[in-house]
Amino acid sequence: MADPLAEKLVQPAVNPKHLAYCPTIDLIALASIDEHIHVYRLNGQKVFGITYKQSVNKVNQIKWKPNGQSLAAAYDNNFLSLTNAHTGKMVHQIDCSAYSKSKICCLGWGINFTNGNKVSLELDRFEDGLTLDDVISQNPRVKSMDTVPDLPLDLALLDVEASLPKLSPLSSGGIEDDVFSSRASLDTLFQPLTTGSTDSADILVVGFEDGTVHLSIYDFFEIGSFNLQQASRGFQNCRPILHCSHPYSTTHSMLVSTPIGDQEILHIVPLDLRLISNAGRYLSLLASKSTQLHTVLRYIHQVQRQMHSDFKASQELPSRYIANIEESLQKQADCNWTQAAYHLVVTGNCCPEVKEWLVDQLGERGHKRWEKATTTGYENVRRLAHENLLPALERFAVLMSRLRGLSRFQLSNADLGLSTQEIDNVLDTLSCLQLMAHQILITSGSELRQFLAFSAWLRQEMDIQASDASVAASAEKDVNVDHASTLEYIQGAMTQSQLNSFFNLEAHAEEEPPWDLAAEGRSLFELYKRGLQNAGREGSCANRLPPLDALMKHLDTQCNAIFNGIAETQRRSVRFGAPIVLQKGVSACMDMRMLRELIEEKENFVLYVVLGPVTHQSEVHIYRVLMGIKNGISSTKSVEGAVIKTAGWEVGDVKFVDDDELMLAVSAKSSNRLFRIPYRKIADASGKLVYATINETNVGQRMDGHDDLSSIDLSCPDVASAYTWHEFPEGISWAPERIEVNGRKGRRVICVLAQDRFHYRVYDLDNSGGSEETQGIGVEGSDEVMS
Incomplete structure (x- = not known):
């Protein structure tokens, strides 16, 4: 027993x-x-x-x-x-x-x-x-x-x-x-x-x-x-x-x-x-690094989806508020909200439609919701770019460099199925993604500062329009407002954020990619960098720069070509x-x-x-x-x-x-x-x-x-x-x-x-x-x- x-x-x-x-x-x-x-x-x-x-x-x-x-x-x-x-x-x-x-x-x-x-x-x-x-x-x-x-x-x-x-954890959602x-x-x-x-x-x-x-x-x-x-x-x-x-x-x-x-x-x-005997001692290294590349790529995709979701959520509520005042201004004052807000900042003259919207429709509760949604969105995008996207891209580059080293070792290249040119193309696309991540980090920080100045001005203007305070009192409060940043936000990020071009919020599924990434044989990184440098010039092709999701799809295509090449080589040995x-x-x-x-x-x-x-x-x-x-x-x-x-x-x-x-x-x-x-x-x-x-x-x-x-x-x-x-x-x-x-x-x-x-x-x-x-x-x- x-x-x-x-x-x-x-x-x-x-x-x-x-x-x-x-x-x-x-x-x-x-x-x-x-x-x-x-x-x-x-x-x-x-x-x-x-x-x-x-x-x-x-x-x-x-x-x-x-x-x-x-x-x-x-x-x-x-x-x-x-x-x-x-x-x-x-x-x-x-x-x-x-x-x-x-x-x-x-x-x-x-x-x-x-x-x-x-x-x-x-x-x-x-x-x-x-x-x-x-x-x-x-x-x-x-x-x-x-x-x-x-x-x-x-x-x-x-x-x-x-x-x-170490890569930072992401919020769960599925x-x-x-x-x-x-x-x-x-x-x-x-x-x-x-x-x-x-x-x-x-x-x-x-x-x-x-x-x-x-x-x-x-x-x-x-x-x-x-x-x-x-x-x-x-x-x-x-x-x-x-x-x-x-x-x-x-x-x-x-x-x-x-x-x-x-x-x-x-x-x-x-x-x-x-394949076990053909690839020899490099099989475990090849398989483990390829597996980690798969995982990091999934991680980057998840970061991209969260950034897109957070920024989209931050724009939805302000868009509804602005749409309400736009409709009233176009019918009664023959102008739009950007013109009315700019006029109000510069002259202090508030038209009746704007005053009614500030006091009766937006109010203190609406302003707090607007401020929380926008601030949270910008902070999340900035945090994800700094704490998640950039470290993941750096790790991806290191892992891909390991494969590049194996591909340049010609004695093992035939048994491993690696192509140095394909890996170089991936690293070139990766440089574009890193440059874009830095641009997202800079842009989100700049627009957040502009919005905070705009929010402070908007709150002050609501108080002025809702009270019978004297002009002198309002002028005294005006000293604490950053008018330059406020005007920059009104002319730009309030209705057309630069982050839109990175996240492609207005693109439709049936539209073609904004830039044919395979059109030229030169370095994609050089083309992208030149496009960013010329973005402020008249007639530039800045609107044709690929957004984040387009670059990610291109990176997926390139990585799949590498993985398929490795798999095809190993498949012949079975x-x-x-x-x-x-x-x-x-x-x-x-x-x-x-x-x-x-x-x-x-x-x-x-x-x-x-x-x-x-x-x-x-x-x-x-x-x-x-x-x-x-x-x-x-x-x-x-x-x-x-x-x-x-x-x-x-x-x-x-x-x-x-x-x-x-x-x-x-x-x-x-x-x-x-x-x-x-x-x-x-x-x-x-x-x-x-x-x-x-x-x-x-x-x-x-x-x-x-x-x-x-x-x-x-x-x-x-x-x-x-x-x-x-x-x-x-x-x-x-x-x-x-x-x-x-x-x-x-x-x-x-x-x-x-x-x-x-x-x-x-x-x-x-x-x-x-x-x-x-x-x-x-x-x-x-x-x-x-x-």
Whole structure:
């Protein structure tokens, strides 16, 4: 018997298809039947929840990142959300409908080392128990691996961005806006390359029901979409089911189901990612900087939208006030508000229409609203330009300069897909944006000072017109008014702010851009600077200067060209290997694991696949596929199989625990058990799984069972007792339906979901002592109901 570390009652019920245990932190993620995702600690405390705003969409898949930093959740409308495990904030939301119209049916997340042999040798040198899991989870002890300096690599990975000021949070206003709304989420998004990640790249694999597979690196940097039909002509209606990878292997594996007639055939399809070996040590640098560029670009877009929104809001209320007095003046005095206000400032003579408007329509309350709206708008625009836009543009320039350095290194240029000319064009546009940001900062400050002078004069004029004070008293008050600034505001920013040309408030969607940015081949920055210098001259083309949104669209186009060039180069290094037929029929439970084994004094990658019983059968099949990988291209050396007979037991789930054992959850009328069975191939070992080679001649008969494949028969009581790891006592209605295993050293646990789908328990795999009687104790918060 094993003592449970934790037990919890959850309501509403858990969807058994969506249960995931975090690889590095004791967090359990699950999706309830109401399509909400909840993340709990072992003590039952809820850490955070993920609720999609369009609640009608169902959860399709959930998957933890191998280092436990993020949780991916896919919905049936093909939206994929990435949530940070430490902050509970949504880091990114991806619309996958652009890749395929079919639903997401498979999520895979793997970490690959660009030089697996180097990492392996480094780990072999240490005798303090440092493991591969420590490297993947970026354990602090990994820093001790950097004992031998590598000057070229150290210079390439020199983190200049760490010395830049941190970007300031933005006010939230929507799903994506919340990503930049807190300091914690910003620090998570702009994490520098750590020691454990400089030689690795994480690959996110998204599979669709029509056979499309989409790849991306570092969550956001897209490689592209591929179709499994490229692997075989017979894959017409195939769909990916599971994904598996190993940190040292450049080849991933996918379990694929293909309908043939009235049956479904399961295949293993190797996915060769030669880009990992081709780009080498620069892949992690390229992918991380490109990902950060994506993030900074999103941040700049959000700043631009907020600046546009704040300035537009500051102009709406004054425009309504001015429109009211304009209508009266045009009908009765044959002039406009600008002329009347200018006349009033210079002569002090107030016409009846202006006096009525000042006293009866505008009033003290209207003046305060006008002052607050305009002042707040100018201050927000100035603050966003100074605290957000300029620092973001500076960070963008530094990141783009890093890519420019890589592009000028010609030895890596062919493998990375970078173009120095395209990057220079981006930097030129970036200089325009920086110049515009400074102009916005200067203009907003100048117009704010003018408005404050105008507001003080307007308030004073309202008091004069509303009272019977003498001319001498009014003249005395006139001393405190800045008439020059007031007149400048009346002639300019009051009705036609210079910021309008930056934010393009009067432009319509159907109009063409104000300036053809690709019309001349010269520097765009020089053209823009010359346009600003000539803006005050008569007949200048200042009105043709591009606004902020036009420059942002141009920057987007240029950046997309760079990203597409990188993705296209990496896409050419992706291929599907020859499919491997496993069996007929799709099991209700299955798992995959890739290992590196020493065979004939050579390191080889071996893929293990365990498949639960198909309908009307009582056998668990385990397949062992020996793979050969040379220059990033895989081949199949041999396929072997073994069988675990489960007659009399109903198999609920099956999972690999670690590199040696697998866990089998079974139930019967009188007993419910967890079997722990060694699966590694051991020659001539009594009581162990004995693998037999499966030849091409009996491929179609693999799932029928063969005597030479049978090695363990759990229908025998003695054999079942020998492999029993945990048994639930009789009389307790607690049968396991789904299990999730974390087999990492230092935290080897198994999470078991009951068939009632309201309870789950967590057991320590390294501690089998105790008795079932202690299970009633539970933990604090075990009766907590999910909100």
